[in-house]
Amino acid sequence: MTTVEHLLGKSRHIWQQYYVHPFVLGIQEGTLEQEKFRQYMIQDYLYLVDYTKTFAIGVAKANSIPTMQLFAGSIHTLTHTEMDIHRGYMGTLAITQEEIDTTKPALPNLSYTSYMLRQAYEGSVVEVLASILSCAYSYEVIAKTMVQNRPECVDDALYGSWIRGYASDDYAEKNQVLIEMLNDWTKEYTEAQQQRLEDIFLACSEYELAFWDMAWMMK
Numbered sequence: 001m002t003t004v005e006h007l008l009g010k011s012r013h014i015w016q017q018y019y020v021h022p023f024v025l026g027i028q029e030g031t032l033e034q035e036k037f038r039q040y041m042i043q044d045y046l047y048l049v050d051y052t053k054t055f056a057i058g059v060a061k062a063n064s065i066p067t068m069q070l071f072a073g074s075i076h077t078l079t080h081t082e083m084d085i086h087r088g089y090m091g092t093l094a095i096t097q098e099e100i101d102t103t104k105p106a107l108p109n110l111s112y113t114s115y116m117l118r119q120a121y122e123g124s125v126v127e128v129l130a131s132i133l134s135c136a137y138s139y140e141v142i143a144k145t146m147v148q149n150r151p152e153c154v155d156d157a158l159y160g161s162w163i164r165g166y167a168s169d170d171y172a173e174k175n176q177v178l179i180e181m182l183n184d185w186t187k188e189y190t191e192a193q194q195q196r197l198e199d200i201f202l203a204c205s206e207y208e209l210a211f212w213d214m215a216w217m218m219k
């Protein structure tokens, strides 16, 4: 079993809750209140800024050029491609840069990014990958599950662009590189080292769930 298969097995009880979360189902069914999505987008934009910084610590801690390219490439994709989804919604939902700049991250958001950044600062490139993987990969699985459950969801005038972005082959390919890298780096890991990764991955998986809860509760 690979490290990532092991981590996914250990966190299955948390991930299963994503697919039936009212906010996620609201996107899938196209019934989510637009104002909730708008608030979520602003929070998620703030989230992505710190998430991107976590990759930047990966660049700083890399001990080879290919590793540096992996993290630097992710930064490029995040700021150019993934944030395009957000910039598109900023236009559609009339979110200004000023509104983003003056909005404070909600506590579950701040806690999540603070935890990731701490793992990255204190750990090695392995901890960086372990802390960003729940984020990167869960959105792929969630979006693909939406498409499986309700294929026409990709055509939704409001939520289709979000679903298509995260269910895309391009997004999946980028994730596959991260997964292979983490598996590769941890092949010889001892039980204690594996346990440490498991703690990080489970905490981030819980934080993802808390982020959906936050989005659902936001006024």
Ligand SMILES: Cc1ncc(CO)c(N)n1
Pocket (backbone or CB within 6 Å): 044, 047, 048, 082, 134, 135, 136, 139, 208, 211
């Ligand atoms: C909170 C959160 N998790 C994961 C992703 C996917 O990058 C995102 N945009 N936001």
